[in-house]
Amino acid sequence: MHQLLPTPLEDPDRELADEDLVQAYAYPEAASPSDCWVRANMVASADGAAGLDGRSGGLSGEGDRRVFGVLRGLADAVLVGAGTVRTEEYRPPAAAAQHAAHRRARGQLPAPVLAVVTARAEIDLEHLQPREGSSRPLVLTTTSADARRRAELATLADVVLVGRDRVDLSEALAALAARGLRRLLCEGGPTLLGQVVAGGLLDELCLTTAALLTGSPGPRLLDLDRCVGPVRLRIGHLLVDRDELLARYLVDRG
Numbered sequence: 001m002h003q004l005l006p007t008p009l010e011d012p013d014r015e016l017a018d019e020d021l022v023q024a025y026a027y028p029e030a031a032s033p034s035d036c037w038v039r040a041n042m043v044a045s046a047d048g049a050a051g052l053d054g055r056s057g058g059l060s061g062e063g064d065r066r067v068f069g070v071l072r073g074l075a076d077a078v079l080v081g082a083g084t085v086r087t088e089e090y091r092p093p094a095a096a097a098q099h100a101a102h103r104r105a106r107g108q109l110p111a112p113v114l115a116v117v118t119a120r121a122e123i124d125l126e127h128l129q130p131r132e133g134s135s136r137p138l139v140l141t142t143t144s145a146d147a148r149r150r151a152e153l154a155t156l157a158d159v160v161l162v163g164r165d166r167v168d169l170s171e172a173l174a175a176l177a178a179r180g181l182r183r184l185l186c187e188g189g190p191t192l193l194g195q196v197v198a199g200g201l202l203d204e205l206c207l208t209t210a211a212l213l214t215g216s217p218g219p220r221l222l223d224l225d226r227c228v229g230p231v232r233l234r235i236g237h238l239l240v241d242r243d244e245l246l247a248r249y250l251v252d253r254g
Helices: 018-024 062-074 082-087 097-105 147-153 169-178 190-198
Strands: 002-005 037-045 077-081 113-117 138-141 158-161 183-186 204-210 233-241 244-251
Touching (some): 037 062, 062 097, 062 183, 077 190, 082 113, 113 169
Parallel strands (some): 077 183, 113 138
Antiparallel strands (some): 002 233, 204 244
16 A cells, blocks of 8 residues: 555655554544544445445455554544444444554543444344444434334443434534544445535545446435535545555535
8 A cells, every 4th residue: 555645655665554544544633522523434436336236345445444444443433324234234343452552542442432323223232232342332313213122222332312303413423522432433324424414514534446337326425315515625645555546535614
């Protein structure tokens, strides 16, 4: 893996080490304890598909998987929609030994917290089962979700009510920040990412472009139920790993 932008390294032939990636993707310092930084990490084909055969993993190469691990190692919490949890067979992230020292130095939990967004509390308990070193997950749901179902989920997760019929993502972010979870990594899918963008909550997009044309009419990067207008981005850096391009974009607030 090599850096192309903003400028190549002094030795352009030197492979980026994991420590280089940790520095390249470091979160900015928060202006206040209540501020969250919302980073999305997505992979797409060259023709814009967000998955292959219904799953994003079919698009992911070695470089994308490597950055995926680094981004989780830096995050306080992984924000993901219930549909993606089911499709991609999520469970709470396990603690990773290679990130342990960095996480201790930053005062983080051994592993990022899995925070599932689901308006109706529709998530199977199997997806909340703990793994080695994992943190207790959160379920971000609504007051209209079935009370019995919420009680079942509460046996394995902290259930947080943020909205009546739809999850209010601004309230959800405030609830995460109140728990000290400010470095957020949104792993989608396209519906949740669309809601984050529509709410003006996105700070950064990490996008891997796979060297593949799927020729598929499936979901794209954003699934929006209304037009939100263009969101302008500026490039933070651009990496290349074999045929994969890995871009870090920052939302242009100006």
